[in-house]
Amino acid sequence: MSNCLHRLETIYDDRFAREYGPWRPVVAQVADRFLACGVLEHDFARIRCDACTHEYLLAFSCKRRYVCPSCRAKRLAIWTQWLDTTLLAPVPHRQVVLTIPTRLRAYCLYRRRLLGEIARVAARTVTAAIRTLTCEPDLAVGIVACLQTHGSRANWHPHLHLLVTDGGFRPDGTFVSWPVHDTARLTEAFRRAVLRLFVPPPLRRPPSSPRHDSRRPRPAAGGLPCSSRFSRSTRSRARPAMAPCGSSRSSPRPR
Ligand SMILES: [Zn+2]
Ligand SMILES: [Zn+2]
Structure with missing residues:
Protein backbone atom coordinates (compact mmCIF):
# COMPACT_ATOMS: atom_id res chain seq x y z
CA MET A 1 0.00 0.00 0.00
CA LEU A 88 -19.93 21.39 28.53
CA ALA A 89 -22.13 23.33 30.89
CA PRO A 90 -24.98 21.32 32.44
CA VAL A 91 -27.62 22.94 30.22
CA PRO A 92 -29.52 21.70 27.15
CA HIS A 93 -27.60 21.77 23.87
CA ARG A 94 -28.56 21.67 20.20
CA GLN A 95 -26.76 20.47 17.14
CA VAL A 96 -26.68 22.93 14.27
CA VAL A 97 -25.37 21.81 10.87
CA LEU A 98 -24.26 24.50 8.44
CA THR A 99 -23.22 23.79 4.88
CA ILE A 100 -21.35 25.89 2.36
CA PRO A 101 -22.89 26.78 -1.01
CA THR A 102 -21.83 24.24 -3.63
CA ARG A 103 -20.18 26.77 -5.89
CA LEU A 104 -17.90 28.00 -3.12
CA ARG A 105 -16.68 24.58 -1.97
CA ALA A 106 -14.00 24.29 -4.62
CA TYR A 107 -12.30 27.47 -3.36
CA CYS A 108 -11.75 25.79 -0.02
CA LEU A 109 -9.78 23.03 -1.75
CA TYR A 110 -7.14 25.55 -2.74
CA ARG A 111 -7.37 27.86 0.26
CA ARG A 112 -7.72 25.55 3.22
CA ARG A 113 -7.45 28.45 5.66
CA LEU A 114 -10.90 29.47 4.49
CA LEU A 115 -12.29 26.48 6.36
CA GLY A 116 -11.16 27.91 9.68
CA GLU A 117 -12.54 31.30 8.73
CA ILE A 118 -15.88 29.75 7.86
CA ALA A 119 -15.98 27.97 11.22
CA ARG A 120 -15.41 31.29 12.99
CA VAL A 121 -18.08 32.94 10.86
CA ALA A 122 -20.49 30.13 11.80
CA ALA A 123 -19.81 30.64 15.50
CA ARG A 124 -20.32 34.40 15.23
CA THR A 125 -23.52 33.95 13.23
CA VAL A 126 -25.07 31.47 15.67
CA THR A 127 -24.06 33.65 18.61
CA ALA A 128 -25.67 36.67 16.97
CA ALA A 129 -28.81 34.68 16.21
CA ILE A 130 -29.22 33.56 19.81
CA ARG A 131 -28.55 37.05 21.16
CA THR A 132 -31.08 38.53 18.77
CA LEU A 133 -33.81 35.99 19.35
CA THR A 134 -33.47 36.24 23.13
CA CYS A 135 -33.12 40.05 23.09
CA GLU A 136 -30.00 39.59 25.23
CA PRO A 137 -27.04 41.35 23.59
CA ASP A 138 -24.56 40.26 26.29
CA LEU A 139 -25.26 36.54 26.30
CA ALA A 140 -22.23 34.26 26.24
CA VAL A 141 -23.01 31.29 23.99
CA GLY A 142 -21.14 28.00 24.21
CA ILE A 143 -20.20 26.49 20.84
CA VAL A 144 -18.09 23.51 19.85
CA ALA A 145 -17.54 23.62 16.08
CA CYS A 146 -16.52 20.47 14.23
CA LEU A 147 -15.44 20.87 10.66
CA GLN A 148 -16.12 17.94 8.37
CA THR A 149 -14.73 18.12 4.86
CA HIS A 150 -16.40 15.12 3.26
CA GLY A 151 -19.88 13.95 2.46
CA SER A 152 -21.33 10.46 2.71
CA ARG A 153 -19.80 9.47 -0.65
CA ALA A 154 -16.34 10.59 0.47
CA ASN A 155 -16.81 13.59 -1.78
CA TRP A 156 -15.52 17.08 -1.06
CA HIS A 157 -18.28 18.61 1.00
CA PRO A 158 -17.01 20.92 3.74
CA HIS A 159 -19.65 21.58 6.38
CA LEU A 160 -19.90 22.27 10.06
CA HIS A 161 -21.49 20.47 12.96
CA LEU A 162 -21.95 22.86 15.84
CA LEU A 163 -22.81 21.77 19.36
CA VAL A 164 -24.49 24.86 20.77
CA THR A 165 -25.87 25.71 24.18
CA ASP A 166 -29.62 25.99 23.83
CA GLY A 167 -29.38 29.65 24.76
CA GLY A 168 -26.67 31.57 26.58
CA PHE A 169 -25.36 32.85 29.87
CA ARG A 170 -25.85 36.37 31.17
CA PRO A 171 -22.84 38.07 32.77
CA ASP A 172 -24.27 37.13 36.20
CA GLY A 173 -24.24 33.44 35.20
CA THR A 174 -27.98 32.86 34.75
CA PHE A 175 -28.95 30.82 31.72
CA VAL A 176 -31.44 32.11 29.14
CA SER A 177 -33.02 29.59 26.76
CA TRP A 178 -33.11 29.96 23.00
CA PRO A 179 -36.89 30.22 22.47
CA VAL A 180 -37.32 29.68 18.75
CA HIS A 181 -35.03 28.01 16.27
CA ASP A 182 -35.44 30.21 13.22
CA THR A 183 -33.74 28.08 10.57
CA ALA A 184 -34.57 30.35 7.65
CA ARG A 185 -33.05 33.47 9.20
CA LEU A 186 -30.04 31.63 10.53
CA THR A 187 -29.41 30.14 7.09
CA GLU A 188 -29.70 33.53 5.43
CA ALA A 189 -27.41 35.18 7.98
CA PHE A 190 -24.78 32.47 7.55
CA ARG A 191 -25.03 32.65 3.76
CA ARG A 192 -24.39 36.38 3.78
CA ALA A 193 -21.53 36.11 6.24
CA VAL A 194 -19.85 33.37 4.19
CA LEU A 195 -20.26 35.34 0.96
CA ARG A 196 -18.48 38.26 2.60
CA LEU A 197 -15.40 36.06 2.96
CA PHE A 198 -15.32 35.51 -0.78
CA VAL A 199 -15.86 39.07 -1.94
CA PRO A 200 -12.51 40.71 -2.68
CA PRO A 201 -11.99 43.59 -0.26
CA PRO A 202 -11.62 46.35 -2.91
CA LEU A 203 -15.14 45.59 -4.14
CA ARG A 204 -16.50 46.24 -0.70
CA ARG A 205 -14.96 49.71 -0.46
CA PRO A 206 -17.70 52.31 -0.14
CA PRO A 207 -17.42 54.80 -3.02
CA SER A 208 -17.86 57.71 -0.61
CA SER A 209 -14.76 56.89 1.45
CA PRO A 210 -11.91 55.96 -0.90
CA ARG A 211 -9.34 55.88 1.90
CA HIS A 212 -11.28 53.29 3.80
CA ASP A 213 -8.97 50.49 4.95
CA SER A 214 -9.77 47.70 2.54
CA ARG A 215 -7.51 45.12 4.12
CA ARG A 216 -10.14 44.02 6.55
CA PRO A 217 -13.81 43.28 5.89
CA ARG A 218 -15.83 46.17 7.21
CA PRO A 219 -19.52 46.13 8.00
CA ALA A 220 -19.88 49.83 7.20
CA ALA A 221 -23.11 51.01 5.68
CA GLY A 222 -22.76 51.49 1.96
CA GLY A 223 -20.42 48.54 1.61
CA LEU A 224 -20.78 45.97 -1.15
CA PRO A 225 -21.78 48.43 -3.85
CA CYS A 226 -20.77 46.01 -6.54
CA SER A 227 -23.85 43.91 -6.61
CA SER A 228 -27.43 44.13 -5.55
CA ARG A 229 -27.17 40.59 -4.26
CA PHE A 230 -24.91 41.84 -1.50
CA SER A 231 -26.36 45.25 -1.01
CA ARG A 232 -28.22 44.37 2.15
CA SER A 233 -25.28 42.68 3.79
CA THR A 234 -24.20 45.78 5.63
CA ARG A 235 -24.45 44.61 9.20
CA SER A 236 -21.63 43.82 11.47
CA ARG A 237 -20.33 40.29 11.18
CA ALA A 238 -21.59 39.63 14.67
CA ARG A 239 -25.16 40.33 13.59
CA PRO A 240 -25.57 39.55 9.96
CA ALA A 241 -29.05 40.11 8.63
CA MET A 242 -30.58 40.21 12.06
CA ALA A 243 -31.87 43.16 14.01
CA PRO A 244 -31.71 43.51 17.78
CA CYS A 245 -35.10 43.31 19.39
CA GLY A 246 -36.61 46.69 20.07
CA SER A 247 -34.27 48.42 17.68
CA SER A 248 -35.90 51.26 15.81
CA ARG A 249 -33.33 51.13 13.05
CA SER A 250 -34.36 49.37 9.93
CA SER A 251 -32.50 46.20 9.30
CA PRO A 252 -32.00 43.97 6.29
CA ARG A 253 -34.47 41.19 6.44
CA PRO A 254 -34.15 37.92 4.62
CA ARG A 255 -36.45 37.48 1.73
ZN1 LIG B 1 -3.81 3.99 14.38
ZN1 LIG C 1 0.87 -8.76 37.56
Missing part, protein backbone atom coordinates in the same frame (compact mmCIF):
# COMPACT_ATOMS: atom_id res chain seq x y z
CA SER A 2 2.86 2.37 0.79
CA ASN A 3 4.22 1.89 -2.73
CA CYS A 4 0.81 2.60 -4.20
CA LEU A 5 0.55 5.80 -2.23
CA HIS A 6 3.91 7.10 -3.30
CA ARG A 7 3.10 6.23 -6.88
CA LEU A 8 -0.16 8.11 -6.53
CA GLU A 9 1.81 11.10 -5.28
CA THR A 10 3.88 11.16 -8.47
CA ILE A 11 0.88 11.18 -10.80
CA TYR A 12 -1.54 13.10 -8.62
CA ASP A 13 -0.95 16.61 -9.95
CA ASP A 14 -1.52 15.56 -13.54
CA ARG A 15 -4.54 13.38 -13.05
CA PHE A 16 -6.37 14.44 -9.91
CA ALA A 17 -5.35 17.93 -8.77
CA ARG A 18 -7.87 19.65 -10.99
CA GLU A 19 -10.79 17.87 -9.36
CA TYR A 20 -9.53 17.27 -5.83
CA GLY A 21 -7.16 20.18 -5.21
CA PRO A 22 -3.39 20.19 -4.80
CA TRP A 23 -1.54 17.29 -3.22
CA ARG A 24 -1.12 17.77 0.52
CA PRO A 25 2.06 16.30 2.01
CA VAL A 26 0.16 15.53 5.20
CA VAL A 27 -1.74 12.81 3.31
CA ALA A 28 1.39 10.75 2.75
CA GLN A 29 2.54 11.36 6.34
CA VAL A 30 -0.79 10.21 7.76
CA ALA A 31 -0.87 7.16 5.51
CA ASP A 32 2.67 6.16 6.52
CA ARG A 33 1.81 6.51 10.19
CA PHE A 34 -1.36 4.47 9.71
CA LEU A 35 0.55 1.66 8.02
CA ALA A 36 2.88 1.55 11.03
CA CYS A 37 0.04 1.66 13.59
CA GLY A 38 0.18 -1.27 15.98
CA VAL A 39 3.08 -2.96 14.18
CA LEU A 40 5.83 -4.05 16.54
CA GLU A 41 8.68 -3.46 14.12
CA HIS A 42 7.85 0.27 14.20
CA ASP A 43 8.52 1.00 17.87
CA PHE A 44 6.90 -0.46 20.91
CA ALA A 45 6.91 -0.26 24.68
CA ARG A 46 7.80 -3.15 26.97
CA ILE A 47 5.38 -3.33 29.86
CA ARG A 48 6.20 -5.32 32.96
CA CYS A 49 4.28 -5.96 36.14
CA ASP A 50 6.55 -5.57 39.20
CA ALA A 51 4.37 -7.83 41.31
CA CYS A 52 4.14 -10.93 39.13
CA THR A 53 6.86 -10.08 36.56
CA HIS A 54 4.45 -10.72 33.72
CA GLU A 55 5.44 -8.64 30.71
CA TYR A 56 4.33 -7.96 27.19
CA LEU A 57 5.12 -5.72 24.24
CA LEU A 58 2.77 -2.89 23.30
CA ALA A 59 3.09 -1.53 19.75
CA PHE A 60 2.63 2.22 19.38
CA SER A 61 -0.49 3.50 17.68
CA CYS A 62 -0.58 6.17 15.00
CA LYS A 63 -3.10 8.47 16.73
CA ARG A 64 -4.37 9.68 13.35
CA ARG A 65 -7.92 10.75 12.64
CA TYR A 66 -10.35 9.20 10.17
CA VAL A 67 -7.79 7.12 8.26
CA CYS A 68 -7.19 4.79 11.19
CA PRO A 69 -10.52 3.44 12.47
CA SER A 70 -8.97 2.11 15.67
CA CYS A 71 -7.22 5.33 16.70
CA ARG A 72 -10.13 7.45 15.60
CA ALA A 73 -12.61 5.53 17.75
CA LYS A 74 -10.33 5.86 20.75
CA ARG A 75 -9.76 9.57 20.21
CA LEU A 76 -13.46 10.14 19.77
CA ALA A 77 -14.33 8.30 22.97
CA ILE A 78 -11.73 10.23 24.99
CA TRP A 79 -12.68 13.56 23.49
CA THR A 80 -16.43 13.16 23.99
CA GLN A 81 -15.85 12.11 27.56
CA TRP A 82 -13.68 15.18 28.10
CA LEU A 83 -16.42 17.36 26.56
CA ASP A 84 -19.00 15.85 28.86
CA THR A 85 -17.03 15.97 32.08
CA THR A 86 -14.90 19.09 31.61
CA LEU A 87 -16.17 21.50 29.00
Whole structure:
Protein backbone atom coordinates (compact mmCIF):
# COMPACT_ATOMS: atom_id res chain seq x y z
CA MET A 1 0.00 0.00 0.00
CA SER A 2 2.86 2.37 0.79
CA ASN A 3 4.22 1.89 -2.73
CA CYS A 4 0.81 2.60 -4.20
CA LEU A 5 0.55 5.80 -2.23
CA HIS A 6 3.91 7.10 -3.30
CA ARG A 7 3.10 6.23 -6.88
CA LEU A 8 -0.16 8.11 -6.53
CA GLU A 9 1.81 11.10 -5.28
CA THR A 10 3.88 11.16 -8.47
CA ILE A 11 0.88 11.18 -10.80
CA TYR A 12 -1.54 13.10 -8.62
CA ASP A 13 -0.95 16.61 -9.95
CA ASP A 14 -1.52 15.56 -13.54
CA ARG A 15 -4.54 13.38 -13.05
CA PHE A 16 -6.37 14.44 -9.91
CA ALA A 17 -5.35 17.93 -8.77
CA ARG A 18 -7.87 19.65 -10.99
CA GLU A 19 -10.79 17.87 -9.36
CA TYR A 20 -9.53 17.27 -5.83
CA GLY A 21 -7.16 20.18 -5.21
CA PRO A 22 -3.39 20.19 -4.80
CA TRP A 23 -1.54 17.29 -3.22
CA ARG A 24 -1.12 17.77 0.52
CA PRO A 25 2.06 16.30 2.01
CA VAL A 26 0.16 15.53 5.20
CA VAL A 27 -1.74 12.81 3.31
CA ALA A 28 1.39 10.75 2.75
CA GLN A 29 2.54 11.36 6.34
CA VAL A 30 -0.79 10.21 7.76
CA ALA A 31 -0.87 7.16 5.51
CA ASP A 32 2.67 6.16 6.52
CA ARG A 33 1.81 6.51 10.19
CA PHE A 34 -1.36 4.47 9.71
CA LEU A 35 0.55 1.66 8.02
CA ALA A 36 2.88 1.55 11.03
CA CYS A 37 0.04 1.66 13.59
CA GLY A 38 0.18 -1.27 15.98
CA VAL A 39 3.08 -2.96 14.18
CA LEU A 40 5.83 -4.05 16.54
CA GLU A 41 8.68 -3.46 14.12
CA HIS A 42 7.85 0.27 14.20
CA ASP A 43 8.52 1.00 17.87
CA PHE A 44 6.90 -0.46 20.91
CA ALA A 45 6.91 -0.26 24.68
CA ARG A 46 7.80 -3.15 26.97
CA ILE A 47 5.38 -3.33 29.86
CA ARG A 48 6.20 -5.32 32.96
CA CYS A 49 4.28 -5.96 36.14
CA ASP A 50 6.55 -5.57 39.20
CA ALA A 51 4.37 -7.83 41.31
CA CYS A 52 4.14 -10.93 39.13
CA THR A 53 6.86 -10.08 36.56
CA HIS A 54 4.45 -10.72 33.72
CA GLU A 55 5.44 -8.64 30.71
CA TYR A 56 4.33 -7.96 27.19
CA LEU A 57 5.12 -5.72 24.24
CA LEU A 58 2.77 -2.89 23.30
CA ALA A 59 3.09 -1.53 19.75
CA PHE A 60 2.63 2.22 19.38
CA SER A 61 -0.49 3.50 17.68
CA CYS A 62 -0.58 6.17 15.00
CA LYS A 63 -3.10 8.47 16.73
CA ARG A 64 -4.37 9.68 13.35
CA ARG A 65 -7.92 10.75 12.64
CA TYR A 66 -10.35 9.20 10.17
CA VAL A 67 -7.79 7.12 8.26
CA CYS A 68 -7.19 4.79 11.19
CA PRO A 69 -10.52 3.44 12.47
CA SER A 70 -8.97 2.11 15.67
CA CYS A 71 -7.22 5.33 16.70
CA ARG A 72 -10.13 7.45 15.60
CA ALA A 73 -12.61 5.53 17.75
CA LYS A 74 -10.33 5.86 20.75
CA ARG A 75 -9.76 9.57 20.21
CA LEU A 76 -13.46 10.14 19.77
CA ALA A 77 -14.33 8.30 22.97
CA ILE A 78 -11.73 10.23 24.99
CA TRP A 79 -12.68 13.56 23.49
CA THR A 80 -16.43 13.16 23.99
CA GLN A 81 -15.85 12.11 27.56
CA TRP A 82 -13.68 15.18 28.10
CA LEU A 83 -16.42 17.36 26.56
CA ASP A 84 -19.00 15.85 28.86
CA THR A 85 -17.03 15.97 32.08
CA THR A 86 -14.90 19.09 31.61
CA LEU A 87 -16.17 21.50 29.00
CA LEU A 88 -19.93 21.39 28.53
CA ALA A 89 -22.13 23.33 30.89
CA PRO A 90 -24.98 21.32 32.44
CA VAL A 91 -27.62 22.94 30.22
CA PRO A 92 -29.52 21.70 27.15
CA HIS A 93 -27.60 21.77 23.87
CA ARG A 94 -28.56 21.67 20.20
CA GLN A 95 -26.76 20.47 17.14
CA VAL A 96 -26.68 22.93 14.27
CA VAL A 97 -25.37 21.81 10.87
CA LEU A 98 -24.26 24.50 8.44
CA THR A 99 -23.22 23.79 4.88
CA ILE A 100 -21.35 25.89 2.36
CA PRO A 101 -22.89 26.78 -1.01
CA THR A 102 -21.83 24.24 -3.63
CA ARG A 103 -20.18 26.77 -5.89
CA LEU A 104 -17.90 28.00 -3.12
CA ARG A 105 -16.68 24.58 -1.97
CA ALA A 106 -14.00 24.29 -4.62
CA TYR A 107 -12.30 27.47 -3.36
CA CYS A 108 -11.75 25.79 -0.02
CA LEU A 109 -9.78 23.03 -1.75
CA TYR A 110 -7.14 25.55 -2.74
CA ARG A 111 -7.37 27.86 0.26
CA ARG A 112 -7.72 25.55 3.22
CA ARG A 113 -7.45 28.45 5.66
CA LEU A 114 -10.90 29.47 4.49
CA LEU A 115 -12.29 26.48 6.36
CA GLY A 116 -11.16 27.91 9.68
CA GLU A 117 -12.54 31.30 8.73
CA ILE A 118 -15.88 29.75 7.86
CA ALA A 119 -15.98 27.97 11.22
CA ARG A 120 -15.41 31.29 12.99
CA VAL A 121 -18.08 32.94 10.86
CA ALA A 122 -20.49 30.13 11.80
CA ALA A 123 -19.81 30.64 15.50
CA ARG A 124 -20.32 34.40 15.23
CA THR A 125 -23.52 33.95 13.23
CA VAL A 126 -25.07 31.47 15.67
CA THR A 127 -24.06 33.65 18.61
CA ALA A 128 -25.67 36.67 16.97
CA ALA A 129 -28.81 34.68 16.21
CA ILE A 130 -29.22 33.56 19.81
CA ARG A 131 -28.55 37.05 21.16
CA THR A 132 -31.08 38.53 18.77
CA LEU A 133 -33.81 35.99 19.35
CA THR A 134 -33.47 36.24 23.13
CA CYS A 135 -33.12 40.05 23.09
CA GLU A 136 -30.00 39.59 25.23
CA PRO A 137 -27.04 41.35 23.59
CA ASP A 138 -24.56 40.26 26.29
CA LEU A 139 -25.26 36.54 26.30
CA ALA A 140 -22.23 34.26 26.24
CA VAL A 141 -23.01 31.29 23.99
CA GLY A 142 -21.14 28.00 24.21
CA ILE A 143 -20.20 26.49 20.84
CA VAL A 144 -18.09 23.51 19.85
CA ALA A 145 -17.54 23.62 16.08
CA CYS A 146 -16.52 20.47 14.23
CA LEU A 147 -15.44 20.87 10.66
CA GLN A 148 -16.12 17.94 8.37
CA THR A 149 -14.73 18.12 4.86
CA HIS A 150 -16.40 15.12 3.26
CA GLY A 151 -19.88 13.95 2.46
CA SER A 152 -21.33 10.46 2.71
CA ARG A 153 -19.80 9.47 -0.65
CA ALA A 154 -16.34 10.59 0.47
CA ASN A 155 -16.81 13.59 -1.78
CA TRP A 156 -15.52 17.08 -1.06
CA HIS A 157 -18.28 18.61 1.00
CA PRO A 158 -17.01 20.92 3.74
CA HIS A 159 -19.65 21.58 6.38
CA LEU A 160 -19.90 22.27 10.06
CA HIS A 161 -21.49 20.47 12.96
CA LEU A 162 -21.95 22.86 15.84
CA LEU A 163 -22.81 21.77 19.36
CA VAL A 164 -24.49 24.86 20.77
CA THR A 165 -25.87 25.71 24.18
CA ASP A 166 -29.62 25.99 23.83
CA GLY A 167 -29.38 29.65 24.76
CA GLY A 168 -26.67 31.57 26.58
CA PHE A 169 -25.36 32.85 29.87
CA ARG A 170 -25.85 36.37 31.17
CA PRO A 171 -22.84 38.07 32.77
CA ASP A 172 -24.27 37.13 36.20
CA GLY A 173 -24.24 33.44 35.20
CA THR A 174 -27.98 32.86 34.75
CA PHE A 175 -28.95 30.82 31.72
CA VAL A 176 -31.44 32.11 29.14
CA SER A 177 -33.02 29.59 26.76
CA TRP A 178 -33.11 29.96 23.00
CA PRO A 179 -36.89 30.22 22.47
CA VAL A 180 -37.32 29.68 18.75
CA HIS A 181 -35.03 28.01 16.27
CA ASP A 182 -35.44 30.21 13.22
CA THR A 183 -33.74 28.08 10.57
CA ALA A 184 -34.57 30.35 7.65
CA ARG A 185 -33.05 33.47 9.20
CA LEU A 186 -30.04 31.63 10.53
CA THR A 187 -29.41 30.14 7.09
CA GLU A 188 -29.70 33.53 5.43
CA ALA A 189 -27.41 35.18 7.98
CA PHE A 190 -24.78 32.47 7.55
CA ARG A 191 -25.03 32.65 3.76
CA ARG A 192 -24.39 36.38 3.78
CA ALA A 193 -21.53 36.11 6.24
CA VAL A 194 -19.85 33.37 4.19
CA LEU A 195 -20.26 35.34 0.96
CA ARG A 196 -18.48 38.26 2.60
CA LEU A 197 -15.40 36.06 2.96
CA PHE A 198 -15.32 35.51 -0.78
CA VAL A 199 -15.86 39.07 -1.94
CA PRO A 200 -12.51 40.71 -2.68
CA PRO A 201 -11.99 43.59 -0.26
CA PRO A 202 -11.62 46.35 -2.91
CA LEU A 203 -15.14 45.59 -4.14
CA ARG A 204 -16.50 46.24 -0.70
CA ARG A 205 -14.96 49.71 -0.46
CA PRO A 206 -17.70 52.31 -0.14
CA PRO A 207 -17.42 54.80 -3.02
CA SER A 208 -17.86 57.71 -0.61
CA SER A 209 -14.76 56.89 1.45
CA PRO A 210 -11.91 55.96 -0.90
CA ARG A 211 -9.34 55.88 1.90
CA HIS A 212 -11.28 53.29 3.80
CA ASP A 213 -8.97 50.49 4.95
CA SER A 214 -9.77 47.70 2.54
CA ARG A 215 -7.51 45.12 4.12
CA ARG A 216 -10.14 44.02 6.55
CA PRO A 217 -13.81 43.28 5.89
CA ARG A 218 -15.83 46.17 7.21
CA PRO A 219 -19.52 46.13 8.00
CA ALA A 220 -19.88 49.83 7.20
CA ALA A 221 -23.11 51.01 5.68
CA GLY A 222 -22.76 51.49 1.96
CA GLY A 223 -20.42 48.54 1.61
CA LEU A 224 -20.78 45.97 -1.15
CA PRO A 225 -21.78 48.43 -3.85
CA CYS A 226 -20.77 46.01 -6.54
CA SER A 227 -23.85 43.91 -6.61
CA SER A 228 -27.43 44.13 -5.55
CA ARG A 229 -27.17 40.59 -4.26
CA PHE A 230 -24.91 41.84 -1.50
CA SER A 231 -26.36 45.25 -1.01
CA ARG A 232 -28.22 44.37 2.15
CA SER A 233 -25.28 42.68 3.79
CA THR A 234 -24.20 45.78 5.63
CA ARG A 235 -24.45 44.61 9.20
CA SER A 236 -21.63 43.82 11.47
CA ARG A 237 -20.33 40.29 11.18
CA ALA A 238 -21.59 39.63 14.67
CA ARG A 239 -25.16 40.33 13.59
CA PRO A 240 -25.57 39.55 9.96
CA ALA A 241 -29.05 40.11 8.63
CA MET A 242 -30.58 40.21 12.06
CA ALA A 243 -31.87 43.16 14.01
CA PRO A 244 -31.71 43.51 17.78
CA CYS A 245 -35.10 43.31 19.39
CA GLY A 246 -36.61 46.69 20.07
CA SER A 247 -34.27 48.42 17.68
CA SER A 248 -35.90 51.26 15.81
CA ARG A 249 -33.33 51.13 13.05
CA SER A 250 -34.36 49.37 9.93
CA SER A 251 -32.50 46.20 9.30
CA PRO A 252 -32.00 43.97 6.29
CA ARG A 253 -34.47 41.19 6.44
CA PRO A 254 -34.15 37.92 4.62
CA ARG A 255 -36.45 37.48 1.73
ZN1 LIG B 1 0.87 -8.76 37.56
ZN1 LIG C 1 -3.81 3.99 14.38
